[in-house]
Amino acid sequence: MGTTINRVPQRRRPRVLVLGVGFAGYHCLRELxxxxxxxxxxxxxxxxxxxxLYVPLLPEVSAGVLDxxxxxxxxxxxxxxxxxxxxxxxxxxTRDRTCTMVDADGQPHQLGWDRLVVTCGxxxxxxxxxxxxxxxxxxxxxxxxxxxxxxxxxxxxxxAMTDDPAERAAxxxxxxxxxxYTGTEVVAQGELLTREALQHHPExxxxxxxxxxxxxxxxxxxxxDERLSGPALKVLRERGVDVRLETTVTEVTATHxxxxxxxxxxxxxxxxxxxxxxxxxxxxxxxxxxKGRVEVDRRLAVPGRADIFAAGDAAAVPDPAKPDEPTxxxxxxxxxxxxxxxxxxxxxxxxxxxxxxxYRERGFVVDLGGGQAVANPFHVPISGRLAWVVxxxxxxxxxxxxRARVAADWLLGGVGRRPLVQFGLVPERGVTLSETDxxxxxxxR
Numbered sequence: 206m207g208t209t210i211n212r213v214p215q216r217r218r219p220r221v222l223v224l225g226v227g228f229a230g231y232h233c234l235r236e237l238x239x240x241x242x243x244x245x246x247x248x249x250x251x252x253x254x255x256x257x258l259y260v261p262l263l264p265e266v267s268a269g270v271l272d273x274x275x276x277x278x279x280x281x282x283x284x285x286x287x288x289x290x291x292x293x294x295x296x297x298x299t300r301d302r303t304c305t306m307v308d309a310d311g312q313p314h315q316l317g318w319d320r321l322v323v324t325c326g327x328x329x330x331x332x333x334x335x336x337x338x339x340x341x342x343x344x345x346x347x348x349x350x351x352x353x354x355x356x357x358x359x360x361x362x363x364x365a366m367t368d369d370p371a372e373r374a375a376x377x378x379x380x381x382x383x384x385x386y387t388g389t390e391v392v393a394q395g396e397l398l399t400r401e402a403l404q405h406h407p408e409x410x411x412x413x414x415x416x417x418x419x420x421x422x423x424x425x426x427x428x429x430d431e432r433l434s435g436p437a438l439k440v441l442r443e444r445g446v447d448v449r450l451e452t453t454v455t456e457v458t459a460t461h462x463x464x465x466x467x468x469x470x471x472x473x474x475x476x477x478x479x480x481x482x483x484x485x486x487x488x489x490x491x492x493x494x495x496k497g498r499v500e501v502d503r504r505l506a507v508p509g510r511a512d513i514f515a516a517g518d519a520a521a522v523p524d525p526a527k528p529d530e531p532t533x534x535x536x537x538x539x540x541x542x543x544x545x546x547x548x549x550x551x552x553x554x555x556x557x558x559x560x561x562x563x564y565r566e567r568g569f570v571v572d573l574g575g576g577q578a579v580a581n582p583f584h585v586p587i588s589g590r591l592a593w594v595v596x597x598x599x600x601x602x603x604x605x606x607x608r609a610r611v612a613a614d615w616l617l618g619g620v621g622r623r624p625l626v627q628f629g630l631v632p633e634r635g636v637t638l639s640e641t642d643x644x645x646x647x648x649x650r
Contacts, residue, residue, distance in 0.1 A: 218247045221550055222304060222318035223287075224294045224486065226252040226280060228260075228536050229517025229543035230324035231605065236547025238286045240557055248287040249316065251294050251306050255280050258347065259604055261536060262611070264387070267350040267357075268394035268574065269623040275611045277347065283606050290314070294325070297490055299513065320512055320550050323490065323499055324543065327481035327518035327534060331638055336457035338639040341477040344387055352631040353476060357395060358402055359627060360473055364413075365406045375471035377414050380462045381478055382454050384420035385428060386571055388478035389437060392418045393573035396444050402625050417447045417462075417470060419454060426579070428533065429569055433579040436588035440577050477638055481534055483519050495521035498531060503561040505546045514550055516542035525563055538564070540603075570596035 221237060223230050230250065237248055256277035265271040280289050295313070296305035304316045329343045342356070343349050357379065364376040379395060381388045399414045418425070418441065424434040425441070425448065441448055449464060456463040462470045483497045492507055493500040498521035499507060505522060507513040516522070517539035521531035532538045541564055552559035570580040570592070578593035579586070587595065597615065601608050 218244065219319035219554060220247045220249055220317060221320040221322065221554075222316060223248070223250045223322045223324060224304070225323070225325035225484070225517075225519070226250050226257050226289075227324060227326040227517060228257070228539035229326070229519075229546065230322070231257040231278070231280075231284075232540050232543030233322055233324060233516060233547040233550070234284050234287050235605075236544045237551055238284065240548060240551040241554065242556070243286065245551075245556060246320075246554055248284075249290065249318075250280070250284070250287050251290050251292060251304070251316075252280070253291065253293060255289060255291060257605070259600075260345070261386075261603075262600060263344065263347070263350045264390040264394040265572070265574075266347065267344070267353045267391065268398040269354055269625060270394070270574070270618050271611065271614050273347045273351060275607055275614060278605045278607065290316075294486060297486075299491060299510070302512070320514070320553065322546055322550060323487070323513070323515040323519050324517050324539075324546070325484040325486045325519050326539075327483050328485070329477065329638060330480045330482040331477075332479065334454050334457065337454070337475075337477060339637060340457045340459050341382070341475040341638050342636050343638050344391060344476055344478050345481075348631045349636045351628065352633070352636045353391075353395075354398070355627045355629060355631065356474060356633075357398060358625060361399065361402050361406055361409065365408050371471065374413065374415075375460060376473050377409070378417065378470060378472040379415070379474040379476070380417045380419065380470060380472045381476045382419050383478035383480065384418050384422060384425040384448070384450070385478065385480070386426070386569075388418060388420070388476070389425055389441070389571060390573065391476055391478060392416050392446055393441060393444070393575075393577075396441075396446060397574045398623075398625075401623060405625065412445070414445075415447060416445070417449065417472070419449045419452050419462075419464060421451060421453045423451055425450070426571060429571070429579075430581050430584075430586055432586040433569075433571070433581055433588070437571060437573065437579045440573050440579075440588075481518065487519050495531060504549050504559050505542060505562060506549065511553060514546045516546040522562055532562075532564075536603075537566075537569075570599050572596040572600075 259276045262276045292306045292308040306314045360376040364373045381392045396416045425438050426434045453465040499515035501515050501520050505514045518534040524530050524532045549559040551557050568581040572578045576590050578596040579588045580592040580595045
């Protein structure tokens with residue numbers, strides 16, 4: 206039997222229900238806590254985990270540079286007035302203003318709401334490539350990053366134990382698909398991880414390790430300034446990374462990756478970093494969508510619904526620089542939109558004045574590890590150690606909590622070796638894309 210959690214007629218304060226606590230949801234709640242008096246509204250968030258994942262630093266977790274806890278922002282510690290409900294939003298009735306949440310034990314709970322904020326984010330985008338769902342690994346969670354580190358180290362161990370040259374070559378080959386931010390950083394950090402791990406395997410040579418980066422785009426980091434792509438590509442190739450541009454994957458098997466250029470790469474590791482799509486919950490809302498994202502105006506409100514807002518990857522927010530296009534799915538936009546959503550929800554409850562979405566791009570950073578990075582702070586392209594310092598400074602400022610611990614990990618990593626251990630806590634079955642992309646059915650009315 207399901208339970209009802211303070212349905213609308215039983216409540217005195219209006220309830221603001223936030224679905225998903227990623228960058229957008231987190232900063233929306235922070236803004237609501239700042240702007241609303243304690244008795245002005247009840248803040249409720251539904252999220253599968255009790256932390257907000259700081260995704261940009263996941264490659265450093267997979268490389269053993271950072272402890273996994275460093276990228277997990279604890280919600281109960283940092284959101285003091287928000288009631289956090291761990292579970293998945295399922296049945297959403299936008300007419301009756303109710304939402305059914307299913308908890309970790311599979312039990313349903315019905316929630317009423319007066320304001321709804323959709324910030325459920327995005328999931329891995331699977332293309333119709335044979336074998337990807339069964340054999341490729343995703344890279345959007347702590348579990349996936351921990352698994353990748355264990356898996357890479359395990360492949361080196363197994364390569365050192367075999368006398369078969371073909372098997373050794375396959376186990377020491379690592380393929381990443383997608384040369385955007387994630388794929389580029391995964392390969393850059395992964396190459397450094399294997400380089401250090403080889404110090405414990407004198408029977409293996411560095412030139413036997415092969416990292417391959419594949420993308421259909423004509424350059425790495427295709428969404429960034431071209432003046433950053435060149436230096437990033439130079440760093441990767443100087444480290445021996447095999448970068449295949451204007452190339453697609455045609456098939457992935459347990460032992461091979463086949464490419465559109467006709468090559469067949471023996472490999473036991475394929476990391477899928479191609480892109481994301483809006484969470485299927487968006488379709489279940491029954492609201493107007495654009496490119497799979499909830500259609501909203503510049504105030505992040507759904508047209509014709511003053512009680513429903515959306516932000517981040519789930520929302521098609523008009524891009525001020527390109528009015529005919531929604532803003533890109535980036536953490537910077539999600540964070541800014543989350544703050545604006547919080548401001549406008551508070552204004553709809555009579556506290557403050559609403560605003561329209563505007564932004565001034567301050568640049569991007571891509572940390573390639575080993576004292577190398579590319580960045581364009583305030584549109585000034587830089588690379589090398591200066592960019593690396595800027596990148597780390599940016600992340601420390603952007604992290605909502607735990608900055609001292611991250612800085613300590615970085616400092617210790619600079620004066621000693623990273624701990625190369627395999628925990629074996631994450632089973633392979635749980636990180637294949639067929640598993641991680643299998644979401645529960647969602648209904649809407």
